[in-house]
Amino acid sequence: MxxxxxxxxxxxxxxxxxxxxxxxxxxxxxxxxxxxxxxxxxxxxxxxxxxxxxxxxxxxxxxxxxxxxxxxxxxxxxxxxxSPASQKMSAIAAHPDRLGIGIDEDTCALFEGDDILQVLGKGTVTIIDPGEMTYTNQTEIGATDPLCMCNLRVHLLSHGSCYDLRKRITIAPGHK
Known part of the structure; x- marks a missing residue:
């Protein structure tokens, strides 16, 4: 079975x-x-x-x-x-110095001049941060082999939440 x-x-x-x-x-x-x-x-x-x-x-x-x-x-x-997310994970594994950002419908990720991303709207913004990733097999596998990514950080942010792009930390609503 x-x-x-x-x-x-x-x-x-x-x-x-x-x-x-x-x-x-x-x-x-x-x-x-x-x-x-x-x-x-x-x-x-x-x-x-x-x-x-x-x-x-x-x-x-x-x-x-x-x-x-x-x-x-x-x-x-x-x-x-x-699965778009599964495909995007491969790109994130290949570039651990970058962030993966997904934006729901009816939602805005406002990138402000102070390196702060603010979430506005009805849905969520997903931030995938591989910055502290301790291991990935991305360079060792084929296109259809399973991907391994250890210590990957995922944030789901809703209206009013913020994310400091420089420090790579979340900021709760009202704490900016």
Whole structure:
């Protein structure tokens, strides 16, 4: 069996949302009714570590896995299609001196002259900061291999929140 686990940001406790048998050709189908961005793991029976993790930030994400013919318990490769966030993570891993910034609809990231980013609007601004990243395998892997990034900082900022671009720290609403 292969399982699709959701990792809710509020509790970080994994929840199995679907499962399927892997057929003789190494294929399976898993789905969930996710309506917002989340993190999902693919996990085989009783494995301690997930096969891969997926950032679900698109209406439809497909994961193609090719399983070993000698041992159906091991996937040889994965390809995640349709996830803009997963693709952006590769670019961030390659440039740890830069920030990744995502802006929701109906939201503004106002870049002010004092190197302060201020969030305005109904949604959130996501800031991905690899500045303190301790390890990435980005230079060692192929295009469809799983990416590893250790000690990556992620900030979700809403209306009134700020971010100091020079110091790389968040500033709570009303504390600028």
């Amino acid at each position: 292969i399982y699709l686990e959701e990792i809710p940001m509020a509790t970080m406790q994994r929840i199995i949302v679907d499962s399927a048998k892997v057929d003789a050709n190494g294929r399976y189908k898993l789905q969930t009714g996710a309506t917002e961005t989340g993190i999902y793991n693919l996990r085989l029976d009783q494995n301690t570590y997930p096969l891969t993790s997926i950032v679900n930030d698109a209406p439809k994400i497909m994961v193609d896995a090719v399983f070993s013919k000698e041992n159906g318990q091991f996937a040889e490769s994965y390809e995640v299609k349709g």
